[in-house]
Amino acid sequence: MNRSPLAIALAFLCLPLVLSNGVHAADPPKPNVLLILADDLGFSDLGCYGGEINTPNLDSLAENGLRFTQFYNTARCWPTRGSLMTGYYAQQIRRDTVPGIPSGGNGVRPDWAVLVPRMLQEVGYRSYHTGKWHIDGMPLENGFDRSYYWKDQGRFFNPTKHWRDDVALPPVAKNSGFYATTAAADHAIDVLAEHARDHADQPFFHYLAFAAPHFPLQALPEDIAHYSDTYTIGWDAIRQQRWQKMRQMGLLDAVGVTELSRVERDLGPPYHFPDAFEKLGDGEINRPVPWKELTDSQKAFQSQKMAIHAAMIHRMDIEIGRVFEQIKSMGQWDNTIVMFLSDNGASAEIMVRDDGHDPNAPMGSAETYLCLGPGWSTACNTPFRRHKTWTHEGGCSTPLLVSWPNGIKAAGEFRNSPGHVIDVVPTLLDLSGASRPFRAPAAPGKSIVPAFEKETDLGHDELWWFHDGHKAIQVGKWKAVAPIAEPWELYDLSNDRDESNDLAVIHADKLNELVSRWEQRMAEHTELATQDLPAKVRSNVRSGVTSQNPVMKKAQDDARPKRSQVLLGGENKMIAGRHAFLMKPTAAADTDDGKPWIFYGPTLSRYPDQAESWMHQQFLDAGVAVAGIDVGEMYGSPLALPFFDALYDDMVAQGYSRRPALLGRSRGGLWVSSWALSHPDRVAAIGGIYPVYDYTTYPGAQRAATAYGKTPEELMAQQDQLNPVKRLGKLSEAKIPVLIIHGTNDQVVPIEQNSEALVAAYRENNAADLVQLIKADGQGHSFWEGFFHSQELVDFLIDQANAREGARLRK
Incomplete structure (x- = not known):
């Protein structure tokens, strides 16, 4: 049709008026969203986070978008998914345990805790779900327009429980060619193609939730073959390789990671299922021991497990690439935000479920049921500590990749501000213009949109x-972090995000502040979670009534790392938030000042040990108790003294003497001498087995400085005020008797600068008669029996603890 010049001119004259009246064609299109969630993926598993696994499609998101270096989850699959889809902490919506009320994996959300598709629906989005669900309710009834819900995560090749659009599907036959990760991509591609065909005028939100690389480790043979030789060098070497690659990337330069976290060799799976090890055979091991200590058969078994884990991630990346290509074919890539994250860190779990494990079947096939285990989980979570379920960094810190060609121009940059899965919903609301239901309470998350342009504090x-x-x-x-039934720990993440240096004792006031804040939030979350519940249920919160699967509770209790102390008839307790012990005699002696006791140091997870049992039995037989409190590696720092005081007060409150004898073994010499110097009036005597009194000899100023809250230089300069060896004259002035046994060839704690220095201090104060040093000729810092079977030392401490006079046994 031909139009006259006048008509064309009038059309252009009208255009500004049309635009000013808000015609939608002039508004920028709302972005599409592809939210991809992996399952049990470790912090360093992806190539762009330091891993050796081939992940080019996900790496491309990092190259063309943003990598977040301090992004967190809830440390477990189902609470993360509840938080991810609602923007609330899982306890607020009853999707993780709230003591006293129905909650956790079977918890039902309050009516106001709608999922994000319901919110996006109001601004024109169509929403699609593919893969794992693990939220209460079904996908379509929660706002998704299409769904493939795969519930049977125990069978990657032949699921028996899955739904399409909330309608149950028949089980998949074995050997049908089905593989869950590929099937997920197939479904995503199908519904996106349908969207392009039937709903191209609407933006889409697609939630693609893979089960990979969650156990069981099952992968396609061709993918496993790709990594068959990669992991034969072992988990220690892979961990070092990943760490070096991270450092070369500069990945963690800005977030307080200056070294690898220590490997916790005694920490195994979060739950112990002994029958699993019978089914899995001798190749399985439930501790991250040094690789060189494994047998050849264990090395073969373990390296193949990691090859399967890598293959699962490799295949996931391939399938993600197919989904990317589908979006590009729709012409929607530039206006699609892609967010990739994991629900928790890599898992140390070891179990056998579902179809069981056939040890004769090819590893990684449908007939096998394998789990990653703590050796490889430690490597996958490099450089952090611990694993899935724990709230240390290894359990709750995982990758976040964000790409959006139309909206993010800062390609390849890092973002270091702390974020959390609770931030995803507010981000999507920010981008889409959607809002929460009017009745919904305030949510804790923050939009990460400001970080798309530049590094910024997200405002948590x-x-x-x-x-x-x-x-x-x-x-x-x-x-502040506390494993179940363990003391709180405290870390300065600005220089110790690998959680290597516990500052709980050093900064006790700061820890108390954070613990109080944690408890306040727990109370607030509980109140919100129970507002809509019947009064009877709410009363359970006040009464502390709670339910826990007894099988899982026992498995967790059995798995929890045990203190390896050797306590003779002893009891463990918590005093001032720290582990303490008391070995009580069956027949308690009595003095005019109360029941006698010995204050022992060092109390650590492994001390007292078996070497001291003969000695401690002599004390108990004589009616003398032995007690100690674990302050960690504090090396005589005055910051530990309040905890020693707490032990002392607890003992006195139980009727024990106000003047115990003190016994310090090795570093324990710093413990007992520092407390004696602080309270000489509370000390009956001091005994020692190759004790340290000079922190410059052991552990050295470099190691001891942090415990004192000083720099090494400050610690050296302030020895007259802080180093016990410089103040030993105060003990002689207080007339405190001392008996020590020490080897003359001790290279760890030299006798000259320690025990002989104490003797010299007593002599200088004319108190030589109060000190005795037994020199063990030619002995070093060792388990020589003479150190621990010294009758002189034992008799001395018993006599002094009993105040030498008037001691009698209480029958």
Whole structure:
């Protein structure tokens, strides 16, 4: 049709008026969203986060978008998914345990806790779900327009429980060619193609939730073959390789990671299922022991397990690439935000479920049921500590990749501000213009959209965790974390995000502040979670009534690392939030000042040990108790003294003497001498087995400085005020008797600078008669029996603890 020049001119004159009246054609199109969630993926598994696994499609997101270096989850699959889809902490919506009420994996959300598709629906989005669900309800009834829900995560090749659009599907036959990761991509591609055909005028939100690389480790043979030789060098070497690659990338330069976390060799799976090891055979091992200590058969078994884990991630990346190509073919790539993350860190779990494990079948096939285990999980979570379920960094810190060609121009950059899965919903609401239901309470998440343009603080006042009894809270640079039934730990994430240096004792006031804040949030979350519940249920919260699967509780209790102390008829207890012990005699002696006791140091997870049992039995037989409190490696720092005081007060409150004898073995010499110098009036005597009194000899100023809250230079300069060896004259002035046994060839704790220095201090104060040093000729810092079977030392401590006079046995 021909149009006259006048008509064309009038059309252009009208255009500004049309635009000013808000015609939608002039508004930028709302972005599409592809939200991809992996399952049990470790922090360093992807190539762009330091891993050796081939992940080019996900790496491309990092190259063309953003990598977040401090992004968190809830440390477990189902609470993360509840938080991811609602923007609330899982406890607030009853999707993780709230003591006293129905919650956790079977918890039902309050009506106001709608999932994000319901919110996006209001601004024109169509929403699609593919893969794992693990949220209460079904996908379509929660706002998704299409869904493939795969519930049977125990069978990657032949699931028996799956749904399409909330309608149950028949089981998949074995050997049918089905593989879950590929099937997920197939479904995503199908519904996206349908969207392009039938709903191209609407933006889409696609939630693609893979089960990979969650156990059982099952993968396609051709993918496993790709990694068959990669992991024969072992988990220690792979961990080092990943760490070096991270350092070359500069990945963690800005987030306080200066070294690898220590490998916790005694920490195994979070739950212990002994029958699994019978089914899996001798190749399985439930501790991250040094690779060189494994047998050849164990090395073969373990390296193949990691090859399967890598193959699962490799295949996931391939299938993600297919989905990317589908979006590009629709002409929607530039306006699609892709977010990739994991629900928790790599898993140390070992179990056998579902179809069981056939040890004669090819590893990684449908007939096998394998789990990654703690050796490889430690490597996959490089450089962090611990694993899935724990709230240490290894359990709750995982990758976040964000790409959006139309909206993110800062290609290849890192973002270091702390974020959390609770931030995903507010981000999507920010981008889409959607909002929460009017009745919904305030949510804790923050939009990460400001970080798309530049590095910025996302504005979290705190981040909070509680899962499986493990607790944590992060406020600014400080993170307090407490494993179940263990003391709180404290870390300065600005220089120790690998959680290697526990500052709980050194900064006790800061720890108390964070613990109080954690408890306040727990109370607030509980209140919100119970508002819509009947009064009877709410009363359970006040009464502390709670339910826990007894099988899982026992498995967790059995798996928990045990203190390896050797306590003769002893009891463990918590005093001032620290582990303490008391070995009580069957027939308690009595003095005019109360029951006699010995204050022992060092109390650590492995001390007292078996070498001291004969000695401790002599004390108990004589009616003398032995007690100690674990302050960690504090090396005589005055910051530990309040905890020693707490032990002392507890003992006195139980009727024990106000003047115990003190016994310090090795570093324990710093413990007992520092407390004696602080309270000479509370000390009956001091005994020692190759004791340290000079922190410059052991552990050295470099190691001891942090415990004192000083730099090494400050610690050296302030020895007159802080180093016990410089103040020993105060003990002689207080007339405190001392008996020590020490080897003359001790290279760890030299006798000259330690025990002989104490003797010299007594002599200088004319108190030589109060000190006795037994020299063990030619002995070093060892388990020589003479150190621990010294009758002179034992008799001395018994006599002094009993005040030498008037001691009698209470029958």
